[in-house]
Amino acid sequence: xxxxxxxxxxxxxxxxxxxxxxxxxxxxxxxxxxxxxxxxxxxxxxxxxxxxxxxxxxxxxxxxxxxxxxxxxxxxxxxxxxxxxxxxxxxxxxxxxxxxxxxxxxxxxxxxxxxxxxxxxxxxxxxxxxxxxxxxxxxxxxxxxxxxxxxxxxxxxxxxxxxxxxxxxxxxxxxxxxxxxxxxxxxxxxxxxxxxxxxxxxxxxxxxxxxxxxxxxxxxxxxxxxxxxxxxxxxxxxxxxxxxxxxxxxxxxxxxxxxxx
Amino acid sequence: xxxxxxxxxxxxxxxxxxxxxxxxxxxxxxxxxxxxxxxxxxxxxxxxxxxxxxxxxxxxxxxxxxxxxxxxxxxxxxxxxxxxxxxxxxxxxxxxxxxxxxxxxxxxxxxxxxxxxxxxxxxxxxxxxxxxxxxxxxxxxxxxxxxxxxxxxxxxxxxxxxxxxxxxxxxxxxxxxxxxxxxxxxxxxxxxxxxxxxxxxxxxxxxxxxxxxxxxxxxxxxxxxxxxxxxxxxxxxxxxxxxxxxxxxxxxxxxxxxxxxxxxxxxxxxxxxxxxxxxxxxxxxxxxxxxxxxxxxxxxxxxxxxxxx
Amino acid sequence: xxxxxxxxxxxxxxxxxxxxxxxxxxxxxxxxxxxxxxxxxxxxxxxxxxxxxxxxxxxxxxxxxxxxxxxxxxxxxxxxxxxxxxxxxxxxxxxxxxxxxxxxxxxxxxxxxxxxxxxxxxxxxxxxxxxxxxxxxxxxxxxxxxxxxxxxxxxxxxxxxxxxxxxxxxxxxxxxxxxxxxxxxxxxxxxxxxxxxxxxxxxxxxxxxxxxxxxxxxxxxxxxxxxxxxxxxxxxxxxxxxxxxxxxxxxxxxxxxxxxxxxxxxxxxxxxxxxxxxxxxxxxxxxxxxxxxxxxxxxxxxxxxxxxxxxxxxxxxxxxxxxxxxxxxxxxxxxxxxxxxxxxxxxxxxxxxxxxxx
Ligand SMILES: Nc1ncnc2c1ncn2[C@@H]1O[C@H](COP(=O)(O)OP(=O)(O)OP(=O)(O)O)[C@@H](O)[C@H]1O
Ligand SMILES: [Mg+2]
Numbered sequence: 001x002x003x004x005x006x007x008x009x010x011x012x013x014x015x016x017x018x019x020x021x022x023x024x025x026x027x028x029x030x031x032x033x034x035x036x037x038x039x040x041x042x043x044x045x046x047x048x049x050x051x052x053x054x055x056x057x058x059x060x061x062x063x064x065x066x067x068x069x070x071x072x073x074x075x076x077x078x079x080x081x082x083x084x085x086x087x088x089x090x091x092x093x094x095x096x097x098x099x100x101x102x103x104x105x106x107x108x109x110x111x112x113x114x115x116x117x118x119x120x121x122x123x124x125x126x127x128x129x130x131x132x133x134x135x136x137x138x139x140x141x142x143x144x145x146x147x148x149x150x151x152x153x154x155x156x157x158x159x160x161x162x163x164x165x166x167x168x169x170x171x172x173x174x175x176x177x178x179x180x181x182x183x184x185x186x187x188x189x190x191x192x193x194x195x196x197x198x199x200x201x202x203x204x205x206x207x208x209x210x211x212x213x214x215x216x217x218x219x220x221x222x223x224x225x226x227x228x229x230x231x232x233x234x235x236x237x238x239x240x241x242x243x244x245x246x247x248x249x250x251x252x253x254x255x256x257x258x259x260x261x
Numbered sequence: 262x263x264x265x266x267x268x269x270x271x272x273x274x275x276x277x278x279x280x281x282x283x284x285x286x287x288x289x290x291x292x293x294x295x296x297x298x299x300x301x302x303x304x305x306x307x308x309x310x311x312x313x314x315x316x317x318x319x320x321x322x323x324x325x326x327x328x329x330x331x332x333x334x335x336x337x338x339x340x341x342x343x344x345x346x347x348x349x350x351x352x353x354x355x356x357x358x359x360x361x362x363x364x365x366x367x368x369x370x371x372x373x374x375x376x377x378x379x380x381x382x383x384x385x386x387x388x389x390x391x392x393x394x395x396x397x398x399x400x401x402x403x404x405x406x407x408x409x410x411x412x413x414x415x416x417x418x419x420x421x422x423x424x425x426x427x428x429x430x431x432x433x434x435x436x437x438x439x440x441x442x443x444x445x446x447x448x449x450x451x452x453x454x455x456x457x458x459x460x461x462x463x464x465x466x467x468x469x470x471x472x473x474x475x476x477x478x479x480x481x482x483x484x485x486x487x488x489x490x491x492x493x494x495x496x497x498x499x500x501x502x503x504x505x506x507x508x509x510x511x512x513x514x515x516x517x518x519x520x521x522x523x524x525x526x527x528x529x530x531x532x533x534x535x536x537x538x539x540x541x542x543x544x545x546x547x548x549x550x551x552x553x554x555x556x557x558x559x560x561x562x563x564x565x566x567x568x569x570x
Numbered sequence: 571x572x573x574x575x576x577x578x579x580x581x582x583x584x585x586x587x588x589x590x591x592x593x594x595x596x597x598x599x600x601x602x603x604x605x606x607x608x609x610x611x612x613x614x615x616x617x618x619x620x621x622x623x624x625x626x627x628x629x630x631x632x633x634x635x636x637x638x639x640x641x642x643x644x645x646x647x648x649x650x651x652x653x654x655x656x657x658x659x660x661x662x663x664x665x666x667x668x669x670x671x672x673x674x675x676x677x678x679x680x681x682x683x684x685x686x687x688x689x690x691x692x693x694x695x696x697x698x699x700x701x702x703x704x705x706x707x708x709x710x711x712x713x714x715x716x717x718x719x720x721x722x723x724x725x726x727x728x729x730x731x732x733x734x735x736x737x738x739x740x741x742x743x744x745x746x747x748x749x750x751x752x753x754x755x756x757x758x759x760x761x762x763x764x765x766x767x768x769x770x771x772x773x774x775x776x777x778x779x780x781x782x783x784x785x786x787x788x789x790x791x792x793x794x795x796x797x798x799x800x801x802x803x804x805x806x807x808x809x810x811x812x813x814x815x816x817x818x819x820x821x822x823x824x825x826x827x828x829x830x831x832x833x834x835x836x837x838x839x840x841x842x843x844x845x846x847x848x849x850x851x852x853x854x855x856x857x858x859x860x861x862x863x864x865x866x867x868x869x870x871x872x873x874x875x876x877x878x879x880x881x882x883x884x885x886x887x888x889x890x891x892x893x894x895x896x897x898x899x900x901x902x903x904x905x906x907x908x909x910x911x912x913x914x915x916x917x918x919x920x921x922x923x924x925x926x927x928x
Contacts, residue, residue: 020567050570054570057790059570059786059789059790060567078789079786079789079790079792080789080792080794082790083789083790083791083792084792088790088791089790091570091787092570093570095570095784095786095787095790096783096784096787097779097780097782097783097784097787097788098783098784099779099782099783099848100776100779100780100783104776104779107773107776108776108777108780108788108791108793109791110773111773111776111777111780111791111792111793112791112792114773116772116773118769118774118801118805121768121769121772121773121774122765122768122769123765123768124589124768124772128772129587131773132587132772132773133583133584133587136583136587137583140583171791172791175791175792296700296701296704352900353900353904356904357903357904360903361700362699362700362701363644363646363700363701363704364903364907366646366700366701366704367646367839367843367899367903368899368900368903368904370836370839370899371895371896371897371898371899371900371903372896372900373896374836374892374893374895374896374899375892375893375896375897375900376896377889377892377893377896378889378890378891378892378893378894378895378896379889379893381885381889382886382889382890382893386885386889498708498832501705501708502705505702505705509701537720537721539720540716540719540720541716543712543715543716544709544712544713544715544716547705547708547709547712547713548709548713550705550709551694551705551706551709554694554697554698554702554705554706555693555694555697558697558698558702568786570786570787
């Protein structure tokens with residue numbers, strides 16, 4: 001990949017270990033993410049990829065390890081701190097607000113930036129009204145960017161899977177994140193939808209300089225769009241490097257061969 | 262000292278009854294994820310059925326044998342409770358599979374209202390007697406240990422004994438029989454259980470039947486003490502904090518929780534009540550459960566769950 | 571033909587963000603409110619005001635409150651009755667203990683007190699969900715039932731918690747006749763109803779719904795459950811508390827704790843389920859339904875029984891009533907979880923396209 005200036009390390013994960021009861025989901029994992037890069041996490045099912053993202057943005061609390069975000073140490077990250085610090089994410093099993101329209105779902109992404117208090121909202125006073133309009137404009141930009149104008153007012157529950165994934169991305173983008181965590185954004189999509197999604201991810205990365213951490217099973221896609229790849233297996237890190245390096249790594253090859261047999 | 266012991270024993274005995282009702286909650290919750298608010302209505306319904314049939318049968322058959330009348334009434338009431346269980350599965354639960362807990366809870370609230378209405382329409386809404394020959398007179402115990410001994414109500418004693426027996430029987434049923442194992446499989450994982458060929462609908466009918474039986478026994482015990490009357494339907498509300506303490510998914514939790522609440526209620530009422538004007542046993546258990554929730558949301562024995570995303 | 575959206579293109583997002591974006595809706599609602607204020611007082615007799623309209627207005631307000639919590643924020647409550655009681659008794663205390671306290675001021679302060687109490691009892695919602703939360707709200711119910719019965723200070727030493735309020739006055743308007751009472755309640759309902767509508771369409775409303783639909787995802791986009799849930803408890807309890815004050819002051823005049831028992835809590839929840847969870851109009855439908863059904867049954871059942879030569883007692887009517895409530899709850903949960911409001915909007919959509927359904 002060229003054109004972008006990959007910068008300094010922006011996110012650093014040190015010796016992360018996480019377990020659920022007896023299950024060790026992650027064991028002593030360290031890796032880093034540089035500014036503006038696209039960083040992929042791959043690995044067989046149950047390897048701990050989603051858990052890794054959940055640790056990064058504070059959904060799970062690891063028993064050991066620390067997260068350093070732009071030089072700041074987070075001993076115990078939580079979701080709110082993560083959101084404030086500019087992390088946004090999408091979910092493997094779409095976690096949209098299914099009783100709300102597409103527009104409202106995306107508007108929730110602006111929540112952190114909305115300041116009108118509850119009384120101003122109750123009486124729909126100037127500040128509340130202005131704010132609502134201002135953020136609506138921003139959200140409309142994202143809607144245009146992801147080409148979902150036609151479904152604005154539809155409750156998300158009624159949308160087909162591929163579009164729901166897109167709305168999930170739209171909601172994350174509405175936060176104007178610095179780091180975007182994507183958990184299998186293309187799973188279950190057909191080729192055409194995958195191509196669209198790839199294009200969106202690359203555009204986001206390119207136009208807004210957003211750093212992307214991406215979990216994906218489709219090796220073709222991963223090798224195509226990512227700058228560096230981390231490989232997990234049974235909660236352990238077994239590989240880390242450029243796509244070419246990872247592809248040549250014997251541990252990775254055997255993990256994948258082992259997993260497919 | 263002997264007064265304290267009396268209070269304690271009284272608490273333990275009413276606690277045993279709470280355990281019984283709580284067990285009904287836990288069974289249904291484990292097998293179907295339903296928090297059965299209608300458990301109290303089932304107790305009332307069963308008690309009314311028992312009371313009225315034992316009154317009607319001698320009239321219909323022109324006989325005068327109390328034992329036979331009770332036996333027949335009991336048999337009929339069992340059938341009635343089974344029918345209720347079957348109808349609940351057919352008409353309600355089956356259509357609400359995979360709904361959220363709160364929705365199911367509200368549905369059982371609907372069932373509770375419906376049962377209360379039907380029960381009183383069919384059986385009437387007065388206070389009816391249930392006379393299964395429970396001993397009424399109090400007895401003295403441990404006279405050689407304490408001065409004056411301690412006074413115990415034989416009726417409470419028998420009631421606690423029967424409840425304990427049923428609780429033990431159900432635990433064995435759960436642990437040892439094939440049906441019990443299937444029930445536990447369903448409780449652990451609905452989908453997995455279904456995929457190995459355990460019929461969910463049948464399991465549900467069975468747990469509701471079992472819950473119906475616990476309701477019937479509780480109804481008879483309480484009914485013979487207080488009369489079969491509308492206020493019986495509130496025992497479920499009294500037993501609710503029990504399952505919170507014990508954890509919704511734990512049978513031993515239900516039993517121990519029941520005892521704790523029974524004792525806590527009695528002791529607080531006797532020692533704390535007079536200070537604040539009495540009548541506190543109604544909310545005391547709830548406050549206890551609430552405090553507890555704040556520190557251990559999953560209950561004494563329930564397992565902690567971290568949401569997957 | 572006259573009711574349609576297509577063809578009316580909105581030219582700005584501003585127009586799209588109005589409280590009722592479809593012009594016909596605006597006119598219809600304005601019409602209904604105008605009729606309620608000016609038409610109904612001319613048409614209706616005292617009995618209807620007392621038995622139906624005033625209870626309907628007050629319970630609608632309470633149902634709105636419950637709907638904010640249950641329908642919008644997804645936090646179940648079985649203790650709404652207790653918050654009505656807190657509203658009513660707090661208002662009573664403000665009225666008699668603070669000299670010169672105006673009646674409306676007392677009722678609003680009662681609502682604020684209920685909101686504060688609501689926040690306290692909402693704290694468990696931060697730790698527990700669904701079933702467990704239901705227990706926390708029941709704790710509130712039983713505690714306040716007891717408190718107003720036994721703690722004499724709350725009721726100014728009245729025996730068994732029965733208190734009364736007379737001579738309602740708003741500035742120079744003496745609210746005595748049923749018509750006055752009706753207009754007073756209507757005024758409050760309209761104002762609070764519009765405020766509720768504004769809240770649920772704004773950012774706080776979206777936070778509530780986000781927490782309801784998927785709380786993990788909500789926290790990940792920076793919604794604080796603490797703020798979202800407790801604000802829902804506060805706003806909800808405020809509405810319910812004001813409704814409690816009105817129920818005591820305006821509808822009953824004198825009351826005891828039993829007026830706000832657990833049955834009241836269930837009734838409020840039922841209104842929301844039947845009317846439509848997460849719908850402002852649904853709250854009105856639910857309240858209307860629950861106020862009217864018993865009256866309807868009281869009239870109808872003896873007639874129907876008469877046809878078959880049966881005597882229908884009052885007790886029987888009340889048993890049939892709870893039976894029907896129970897059955898309806900189950901029916902709505904299974905068949906139409908969004909309640910009458912959804913039936914209504916489906917009908918409206920049909921009307922919107924009429925007569926060309928394509
Ligand atoms: N909330 C949880 N509670 C208990 N165990 C969990 C939880 N989340 C994950 N696990 C366990 O941790 C391990 C790693 O799971 P994780 O979802 O991170 O894997 P993954 O790499 O994302 O797999 P997949 O490719 O299937 O999405 C698994 O064994 C899983 O069962
Ligand atoms: Mg995963």
